[in-house]
Amino acid sequence: MAHQQVTVARIYLREGEHLLSKLMKFLHDEERVAGVTVLRGMSGFGKDGKIHTASLVDLSLDLPLVVEFYDEPDRVDAVIHKLVQQMDLGHILTLSAVRHRKDE
Template identity: 40%
Template sequence: MQIPRQAVLLRIFIGEDDRGPDHPLYESIVLKAREMHLAGATVLRGALGFGHSSRLHTAKILRLSLDLPLVVEIVDSEEKVNAFLPVLEGIMPSGLVTLEKVQVLQYGTSRE
């Protein structure tokens, strides 16, 4: 699988407790991205954050939150990411979604 040098980064900001149709939302997103043959997806867990509610979510022991912030990142061609967006909208009840253009320098083990 190849990714074009000029690609798009899709970032999805959600909470760890957010649910998809059958799984935690982050898992539903990654599984759907894999099913649609996107180049890859990574879930990053945050130690501290807040969203539209302004409620802090933290991993600090005194204010332990089980709903830590998560970011799902997906990089692929603009066309493939755009095709994924309606699917994402269908499984994502809330959160923040951003897109930005990126330059892919390496994908896989060989450089071109």
């Protein structure tokens, strides 16, 4: 089994910011990162303290989103630098990880 050091980046957004399409296009078309997943939260709050939540009765259109991607550490650092400059993203977290894959 092959192992590779990677960095995982998590970008925290809200649907109401309307940045997801632009962010996905950037990560896929321009930067071609190794993989991206978008998670839609059921509930959450940011530094403004306002709780954003969904219920069966009232489906909010301003729920929390987490956009997660990974790649080689240097590539992730470069991508994050561009994202912060171009989209003014302020809630980004990075984690070191090991990618495991079957030898080819």
